[in-house]
Amino acid sequence: MKLVIMGMQGSGKGTQAKLIEKELGIKHISTGDILRIEAKKETGLGKQIASLINSGNMVPDDMIYSMIKDHLQDNFILDGFPRTLKQAEMLDRNFKIDKAIYLMISDDEAMRRMAGRKQCRSCRTIYGVDSEIRGSKCEKCEGELFVREDDKPAAIMRRIQLYKIETEPLLEHYREKGIFEAVDGERPVEIIFEDIRKLLKFEE
Numbered sequence: 001m002k003l004v005i006m007g008m009q010g011s012g013k014g015t016q017a018k019l020i021e022k023e024l025g026i027k028h029i030s031t032g033d034i035l036r037i038e039a040k041k042e043t044g045l046g047k048q049i050a051s052l053i054n055s056g057n058m059v060p061d062d063m064i065y066s067m068i069k070d071h072l073q074d075n076f077i078l079d080g081f082p083r084t085l086k087q088a089e090m091l092d093r094n095f096k097i098d099k100a101i102y103l104m105i106s107d108d109e110a111m112r113r114m115a116g117r118k119q120c121r122s123c124r125t126i127y128g129v130d131s132e133i134r135g136s137k138c139e140k141c142e143g144e145l146f147v148r149e150d151d152k153p154a155a156i157m158r159r160i161q162l163y164k165i166e167t168e169p170l171l172e173h174y175r176e177k178g179i180f181e182a183v184d185g186e187r188p189v190e191i192i193f194e195d196i197r198k199l200l201k202f203e204e
């Protein structure tokens with residue numbers, strides 16, 4: 001099965017994609033994760049990517065596609081890609097996508113979730129705004145928690161702006177293809193996952 005999961009930053013795409021991988025055996029490909037690994041390298045490319053990500057801007061279409069194309073096989077869920085119409089067209093030229101799942105949340109909720117997010121410097125666990133974490137240490141490994149550069153206010157504004165201009169038109173692209181499925185993303189994680197399982201026809 002070839003899937004795309006879409007939604008504004010903070011909509012829970014990563015969380016749902018991880019569940020889909022774990023429970024349904026569909027490979028999760030996160031372009032944000034791939035880019036963050038690259039951005040940590042002390043290379044020219046790494047530095048270029050880090051500066052784009054940290055300011056909330058996007059990596060060029062050709063660059064991101066060449067970085068993910070080898071990960072794409074017959075079974076995947078893409079999280080964070082496509083983000084522009086050009087990226088969607090690149091994907092369409094090479095693969096037939098079965099479903100595009102859209103996690104719907106309001107702009108206010110997206111902003112609230114992004115601004116309250118913290119990550120562990122050591123094991124990379126993300127603690128959402130509603131997590132019960134106390135203090136500044138990771139519950140799993142005691143690592144230090146920090147706010148990602150791209151979760152700071154100026155970058156958040158830029159990411160939302162780009163989402164509206166570049167990514168939102170893709171909803172129509174997939175609607176026209178008849179593979180678009182919208183899911184209310186402002187409910188508990190497990191309820192959302194049940195809906196996704198049903199629409200993918202993985203009912204028990």
Ligand code: AMP
Pocket residue numbers: 009031032033035052053054056057058059060061064079080081082083087150159
């Ligand atoms: P994410 O964790 O998916 O929000 O991605 C973090 C950052 O990586 C984004 O704000 C962009 O700078 C970059 N990025 C991720 N996916 C893409 C993509 N498909 N096209 C361009 N830039 C991307």
